[in-house]
Amino acid sequence: MSNTDQYDVASIRNDFPILGEKIHGKPLVYLDNAASSQHPAQVINAVKELYESGYSNIHRGVHQLSQDATKAYENGRSAVRGFINADCMHEVVFTSGTTESINLVAQSYARPRLQKGDEILITHMEHHSNIVPWQIVCEQTGAELKVVPISDRGELEMDRFAELLNERTALVSVTQVSNALGTVNPVAEIIEAAHALGVPVLVDGAQAVPHIPVDVQALDCDFYAFSGHKLYGPTGIGVLYGKEKLLNAMPPYQGGGDMILSVSFDGTTYNTLPYKFEAGTPNIAGVVGLGAAIEYVQKTGLGAIAAHEYGLLEYATSELKQIDGLRIIGEADHKAGLISFVLDQVHPHDIGTMLDAEGVAIRTGHHCAQPVMERYKIPATARASFGMYNTLQEIDVLVEAIHKTIGMFS
Amino acid sequence: MDNLRELYQEVILDHNKNPRNFRAMENPDGFAHGANPLCGDQIDVYLNLKDGVVEDVSFDGHGCAICTSSASMMTIELKGKTEAEALALFESFHHALTDDEPHPNDVPLGKLKVLTGVKEFPVRVKCATLAWHTFDAALKKVQGDISTE
Structure with missing residues (x-):
């Protein structure tokens, strides 16, 4: 005690x-926090205040409210950047949640690169959202899904991981904390071993961010995904962190507004990071709520x-x-x-x-x-x-x- | 927890502990597998028919207390019923768990009545009806998986 x-x-x-x-x-x-956590008044009020006095669509608006809302939205991004210690703001992409973040990487990063015979390496303790996107992309490309087994105690069998990681591995995707077992995985060790073979690593941080300080630069992970609603924030908002170099090399995940610089029927020029991956009007209130949740967590x-x-x-x-x-x-x-x-x-x-x-x-x-x-x-x-x-x-x-x-x- | 006595009545707890007709059948006329993916309930229902009458019905698998006891009581009630009587009982039972008003053609539930407390727990209705849906599939001699989803 x-x-x-x-x-x-x-x-x-x-x-x-x-x-x-x-x-x-x-x-x-x-005691159901791993499914979704509750919200402090600070988060509820931040969302309420936005809707009561500061709401408009963001970006490109010349009127005052649009500028205020844009600022609030980008302040949320700044809060996330600090929270996970990303190198720069544009490495923080807002998504609807961890699931979308992982699907984005599967379709935009993995799919164009994967060839028959390539392997995606995950673990036996993944949430379905870190299994199915890879099964889909494997079906699309002929790549193979490999699975690191777990022990009776619920720990990754790291010797098997070392054996399964090889020159055919195109990407490792692993959860930092298991939602079913509670296991905290040695992601730093996994990333180091993968990088030694030039293999990028996505870390599913959905269950980790509410419980463990995360520093994406110290971890050196290539992608990091998490959701707002397990972190005392709103539902429908999540984050994909990606290294600038990787994100820049990826095609957009979805087409639409905000992800373009110019559109004509001859062709379209995509926007820069992070907007390239934020098609459509984003979850503005979700970002504001997430920012408030991060501030709340950081206060304690x-x-x-x-x-x-x-x-x-x-x-x-x-x-x-x-x-x-x-x-x-x-x-x-x-x-x-x-x-x-x-x-x-x-x-x-x-x-x-x-x-x-x-x-x-x-x-x-x-x-x-x-x-x-x-x-x-x-x-x-x-x-x-x-x-x-x-x-x-x-x-x-x-x-x-x-x-x-x-x-x-x- | 006292209000749960309505849900977990002694009869239900007894069937859960000692399910009746809890066995696989060698060469059943009808067989189906039922699953509730939400809670992991899995049951197999086996069925022998003779001249349109349920001669024998059994089940195995694993489920929660509501699922197991409902399956157990179902096997007792179904034996000796014609196909039409069996289906009428299934429909009436389903109505009793989901609808506020009885339907005009509903038949008496007999001992199954003890399960109607489940109506107050909407998330558990699927538990109580899984065996019946599976029986229905077996009766139609539909092979393969069905789901309550």
């Missing part, structure tokens, strides 16, 4: 209006948040392990704040309904990671995932609710 003493979780909780809600008459215990500090969540993870792990018939799926040495588990007697779906009755929101199912479920020969898990506002007392409520569940089903 010591590392949570300095952390003012009560004041953080006060910033999140939804945490005062009651669910079935019980105080909400929100990701280091402090990570330490707080680690305290929750350690406490929850030791408490859950004492429950007879409960098995934790994913026991990597290095985990972020989520625990997948199954009960001998109770199906995860029933656990979810029982916990809900106690006000405890968790996720149950395959977590869009069916290969992980298959790997551990389970149909589904129950998953409790922690955020910056969760408390040790909430873990106690979770544990008590699990005991009640077992009591009812035994």
Whole structure:
């Protein structure tokens, strides 16, 4: 508990209006942060203020509101740049989320380059959104998808990674934190090994950015993808970071407004980075909300948040392990704040309904990671995932609710 | 959790723990696989018909308590029913879980009534109806996967 003493979780909780809600008459215990996190008033207000007093379409508008909205939008980009320490603003491309970011790289970077016999290397613990875009591009090009296996504990088998990485590998795409297991992967090591063979690496940071300070230059990753809505920001907004050299060499992902410099029926000149990849009117309010979310997270500090969540993870792990018939799926040495588990007697779906009755929101199912479920020969898990506002007392409520569940089903 | 007693009644919990007719069949007349991709429920339903009457029906696989107990109770109710009676029961059961008003042609649900508490939990309706959809597919001797999606 010591590392949570300095952390003012009560004041953080006060910033999140939804945490005062009651669910079935019980105080909400929100442990579904890996699916989507809640929003502090600072984010809600930033979006509200934009719509109330600062909204217009951005870019090319000569009127005041358009200039204000453009500034707010680009301030959001600046916040993201600082947050992940990108070298420059135009390496930050706004997308609808991690899924679109990965699809963009698959179609704009990989597809034109891939040839029959080339390989894309992913891992067994990827979210479906870091599997299917590669399956699609492999189908389109004749390239092959290779998968790094995972151990019983839920860690990547790094010796197998070293064997699978070869001169045919065109790209490595790997999650930094597993959404189903909580495993934190050694992405720096992976990037270093891939670069030694000249292979670029995309890091899926959807589950990482709310929990781990990320520095894309220190990592030296070629692409980094994440979403706003797991980072206390709005849905429908995400980021693709890409190294300037790579992004410049890629054709646009979609055609439309804002991604062009000039259009005629003889041909079109594409806009410069990052606008080349931002076709159509973007999610202006989403960017403003994301900027506010980043500012909010930075105020507390990701280091402090990570330490707080680690305290929750350690406490929850030791408490859950004492429950007879409960098995934790994913026991990597290095985990972020989520625990997948199954009960001998109770199906995860029933656990979810029982916990809900106690006000405890968790996720149950395959977590869009069916290969992980298959790997551990389970149909589904129950998953409790922690955020910056969760408390040790909430873990106690979770544990008590699990005991009640077992009591009812035994 | 007391309000969940309506959902997880003793009878349901008992069928979940000790599902009846929980076995594969060697050479069934009808067979279908049903899956609920949302929660990972997977069941196989096996069916033997004789002169248009359900002679034997069984299931195996894995699912949540609602799915398993519904499948178990279904097998008991279906035995001895004609195809038409079986389908009428399926439709009536489905109505009871999804519609506020009974339909004019609905037949009595008998012991299946205990499952109608699921109506108050809309996300669980698919759990309760998966076995029935799968039976329906088996009855039509449709081979291969069906989905409740």
